[in-house]
Amino acid sequence: MPRNSDDEDRKLYSERPEWADVTPVPQYQGLNPIAPIFYTPQYKDATEYFRGVISTGEKSERVLELTEAIIRMNPAHYTAWQYRYQTLIALKSPLDLELKLMDGIAIQFLKTYQVWHHRRLLLTALHDTPSSSSSQPAALAELAFISRVLMVDSKNYHTWSYRQWLLSYFDDVHLWTGEISFVERLLEEDVRNNSAWHHRFFVVFGRGQQQGEEDRPEVLKRELGYTKDQISLAPNNPSAWNYLRGILEQTKTPFSNLESFVQLYVSSEPPKQDILDLENPAPGESAELPCVAALEFLADIHEQAGADRVQKAIEIWKSLGDKYDTMRKKYWEYRIREALASS
Amino acid sequence: MPSQPPPPLPHFARTGHAAHCNRCLTGLPSSQIDVDAQTLAVGFYCLGTLDILGLLESKTNEVERKDWKEWIWEQVRTGSYGTGFKPGSYMTPESKSLSETDQFREFDPPHLIMTYVALLSLAILRDDFSKLDRQGITKFVRSCQREDGSFSSLPNSGDSDLREVYCAFAISSMLDDWSGVDVDRAIQYIRRCMSYEGGYGQEPSGEALGGTTYCALASLYLAPSSKHRDPGTSITPTERSRMIRWLVQNQTLEHGGFSGRTNKLADACYCFWCGASLHILGASPLVNSTTLTTFLSSCQFKFGGFAKAPNERPDPYHTYLSLAAISLFPPPSENKDDPNYEEWKNVSRIDPLLNATLETEKWIRRHVPAPSHYQTFESHEH
Ligand SMILES: [Zn+2]
Numbered sequence: 001m002p003r004n005s006d007d008e009d010r011k012l013y014s015e016r017p018e019w020a021d022v023t024p025v026p027q028y029q030g031l032n033p034i035a036p037i038f039y040t041p042q043y044k045d046a047t048e049y050f051r052g053v054i055s056t057g058e059k060s061e062r063v064l065e066l067t068e069a070i071i072r073m074n075p076a077h078y079t080a081w082q083y084r085y086q087t088l089i090a091l092k093s094p095l096d097l098e099l100k101l102m103d104g105i106a107i108q109f110l111k112t113y114q115v116w117h118h119r120r121l122l123l124t125a126l127h128d129t130p131s132s133s134s135s136q137p138a139a140l141a142e143l144a145f146i147s148r149v150l151m152v153d154s155k156n157y158h159t160w161s162y163r164q165w166l167l168s169y170f171d172d173v174h175l176w177t178g179e180i181s182f183v184e185r186l187l188e189e190d191v192r193n194n195s196a197w198h199h200r201f202f203v204v205f206g207r208g209q210q211q212g213e214e215d216r217p218e219v220l221k222r223e224l225g226y227t228k229d230q231i232s233l234a235p236n237n238p239s240a241w242n243y244l245r246g247i248l249e250q251t252k253t254p255f256s257n258l259e260s261f262v263q264l265y266v267s268s269e270p271p272k273q274d275i276l277d278l279e280n281p282a283p284g285e286s287a288e289l290p291c292v293a294a295l296e297f298l299a300d301i302h303e304q305a306g307a308d309r310v311q312k313a314i315e316i317w318k319s320l321g322d323k324y325d326t327m328r329k330k331y332w333e334y335r336i337r338e339a340l341a342s343s
Numbered sequence: 344m345p346s347q348p349p350p351p352l353p354h355f356a357r358t359g360h361a362a363h364c365n366r367c368l369t370g371l372p373s374s375q376i377d378v379d380a381q382t383l384a385v386g387f388y389c390l391g392t393l394d395i396l397g398l399l400e401s402k403t404n405e406v407e408r409k410d411w412k413e414w415i416w417e418q419v420r421t422g423s424y425g426t427g428f429k430p431g432s433y434m435t436p437e438s439k440s441l442s443e444t445d446q447f448r449e450f451d452p453p454h455l456i457m458t459y460v461a462l463l464s465l466a467i468l469r470d471d472f473s474k475l476d477r478q479g480i481t482k483f484v485r486s487c488q489r490e491d492g493s494f495s496s497l498p499n500s501g502d503s504d505l506r507e508v509y510c511a512f513a514i515s516s517m518l519d520d521w522s523g524v525d526v527d528r529a530i531q532y533i534r535r536c537m538s539y540e541g542g543y544g545q546e547p548s549g550e551a552l553g554g555t556t557y558c559a560l561a562s563l564y565l566a567p568s569s570k571h572r573d574p575g576t577s578i579t580p581t582e583r584s585r586m587i588r589w590l591v592q593n594q595t596l597e598h599g600g601f602s603g604r605t606n607k608l609a610d611a612c613y614c615f616w617c618g619a620s621l622h623i624l625g626a627s628p629l630v631n632s633t634t635l636t637t638f639l640s641s642c643q644f645k646f647g648g649f650a651k652a653p654n655e656r657p658d659p660y661h662t663y664l665s666l667a668a669i670s671l672f673p674p675p676s677e678n679k680d681d682p683n684y685e686e687w688k689n690v691s692r693i694d695p696l697l698n699a700t701l702e703t704e705k706w707i708r709r710h711v712p713a714p715s716h717y718q719t720f721e722s723h724e725h
Contacts (some may be wrong), residue, residue, distance in 0.1 A: 026437040027435060028432045076381075206548050327596055327599070
């Protein structure tokens with residue numbers, strides 16, 4: 001392992017002869033500041049030299065070293081990031097090397113917004129014509145890197161945003177095509193990973209839609225099949241049900257098309273199926289039934305049908321409020337009131 | 344079914360919460376270095392906590408309050424971008440003349456989110472705003488808006504997502520001056536952040552998230568009405584139902600608090616972000632305040648302050664937002680015979696749109712907008 005530049009035994013900048021020509025600039029304190037932080041000597045020293053180089057406008061190799069040291073102590077120091085980026089550009093530094101250096105920093109500080117923002121800037125600067133074929137290998141490599149980070153933290157919001165940005169920026173069919181199998185790998189590991197479900201929606205119905213897949217009915221069929229399979233494996237999974245609702249609403253498909261499927265999940269016992277119905281996979285033996293989301297879905301079908309079926313919806317909402325989802329009793333009562341008011 | 348009696352309310356650590364924030368106002372250990380570039384926000388959460396507990400006057404003294412006001416005003420910077428507040432002095436040189444050079448104007452600039460929290464903090468401290476450069480702030484807001492309608496946190500750089508949109512809207516509402524905002528364009532941006540689940544992501548195409556759903560909703564309801572738009576009407580009835588459904592679904596069965604995203608664990612801050620969103624939508628009775636109180640009380644740290652979840656360390660951010668959630672959703676009246684009931688109820692009411700106590704909001708409305716020179720003239724006219 002290479003030694004990080006924030007090693008404890010590193011000399012202070014004020015003790016290093018190669019920094020002797022820079023005048024450190026102390027920080028303004030004021031009389032009684034709000035929430036002042038008791039800085040470590042290393043942080044105080046490094047930021048004084050940082051203010052020093054800012055005051056002269058210096059952009060040099062050693063500024064890259066200094067800003068890296070500050071970032072490793074405080075990755076949320078956005079001015080250090082900002083100045084580092086400007087220095088890289090001014091020095092015409094090889095940005096692919098910077099990207100490599102940032103791989104380790106990204107994994108170490110993946111919860112910090114700036115880490116990902118910096119990568120966006122680097123990728124944009126490296127590939128100002130993102131559609132050119134020469135950009136493709138780099139974008140693929142970057143996707144592979146993001147996948148590695150998502151293995152460490154599979155629900156990190158910044159990492160997913162960055163992946164979505166990258167796909168949209170390069171917008172290349174070869175990038176989009178791998179996304180569905182990537183999502184499926186993650187959902188195999190954790191079918192409740194809502195970020196993965198969201199990403200699937202983004203790829204199939206959002207920004208990724210324009211690529212290939214012109215046959216929309218076929219796509220909808222595939223998505224319904226996949227989602228139903230995932231629900232049968234783990235029925236009480238709001239992410240999958242939200243996705244199901246999302247794709248139906250997006251494609252203006254009536255909920256009632258799913259009636260025979262949801263019927264399998266609304267009684268207390270798993271249904272006895274003599275013939276395996278691949279279109280409508282049933283819940284497993286160990287499933288906790290009835291499934292609240294299925295009851296809710298069925299009630300929505302009844303409500304949409306209107307007329308005397310509204311009463312059936314009301315009965316389901318009552319059972320949810322009184323028995324199956326008592327925590328949201330007030331919500332189910334509200335659904336009853338709304339339905340009565342509009343019928 | 345007979346309804347169960349609510350569980351007994353635990354002790355409400357009122358003075359402990361105030362003490363936690365007072366300690367943070369005095370200073371933070373070096374382990375908190377990641378908030379170095381946002382100390383004003385930490386200050387707001389601490390002052391907000393004292394304000395919401397009604398303990399600002401008794402737990403701080405006049406000299407401290409005066410010094411804090413002075414310190415906040417010291418964060419004002421003016422440049423070609425207009426006027427705003429910077430996050431603190433983490434980049435500010437000791438020498439005043441140096442801090443006024445172009446170099447530091449560029450690398451120690453005002454910040455949009457910090458400008459919002461500065462105005463709130465000054466109002467909590469009952470500043471008279473006589474030093475406020477209103478036109479400069481409007482100009483600053485304008486220089487942060489980008490082509491796509493969003494706002495960046497710094498002039499020409501920094502984050503730009505729904506959080507900054509909210510701050511731009513809240514600042515304009517406080518000033519009662521919307522000339523810094525292209526409202527229609529910003530609303531178009533907000534709409535692009537809506538997700539299929541019902542909530543709003545942090546940026547367009549993002550996963551629905553409690554915090555940014557609040558930002559989107561509060562912005563839409565703060566937006567001034569115009570010929571073609573009333574507050575909140577940028578949301579269709581279908582979208583509203585879907586949003587309410589998703590928000591209510593985020594109150595988790597396991598712990599009774601709200602999570603920020605589907606299938607995540609409950610977190611104290613999302614009790615405010617999701618709860619306030621429901622409040623804005625006029626759906627606050629749909630929150631289960633019994634389980635919410637149980638969850639939040641379990642996030643109380645024994646020496647004061649709230650943590651994001653039970654058995655975690657407290658911080659001012661989760662402390663303030665937990666109290667703001669309790670203010671919007673006090674324990675239900677079934678608890679009224681509980682010996683701790685009054686303590687839990689004794690929290691100032693807040694305005695969920697600006698995220699300030701009603702008294703502070705009133706102060707803002709009276710003192711932040713430009714004093715009208717035309718009032719007397721107009722009243723003569725009509
Ligand atoms: Zn939180």
